[in-house]
Amino acid sequence: VAAGVSADLGFHRAVCEATGNSYYLSLFNYLVASLRETMLAGRLQALKRGGESRDAIQEHYDIAASIAQGDAERARQRMRDHLQMSSGRLLAQLKTEDGLAE
Structure with a gap:
């Protein structure tokens, strides 16, 4: 699981670097420790429930x-979609863990 999280974060770092925008890379570097912990916890919980990524x-x-x-525009849109879907998956998981799922 930890290797998967590292690979995931490596992908996101590479995308930030590919943009050539130092702000994105700085923001990523600022958030990476929190992201790693959140992603690791999320994946461990998903495994317990039989979920996949x-x-x-x-x-x-x-x-x-x-x-x-x-295709820069398509890449931007795909990244936006991915971030929205990922945050949605995380929120759904948190609601389920807190007993808030319907």
């Missing part, structure tokens, strides 16, 4: 493909 992996492939094709 195939959706996030596919989202990463889609982002990488858009970058490789030189």
Whole structure:
């Protein structure tokens, strides 16, 4: 699980670096410790429930493909979608853990 989280964070770091925007990379570096802990806890809980992270992996492939094709606008949109989906998955998990799921 820890190796998967490291790979995930490595992907996001590479995307930040690829933008050439030092602000994104600085923000990522500022948040990375908190992100690592949150992602690790989330993945451990998902494993306990039999969940998988195939959706996030596919989202990463889609982002990488858009970058490789030189389609910056599509890459931006795919990244926005990925961040929204990831935060939605995290919120759903937190609600379930807190007994708030319907």
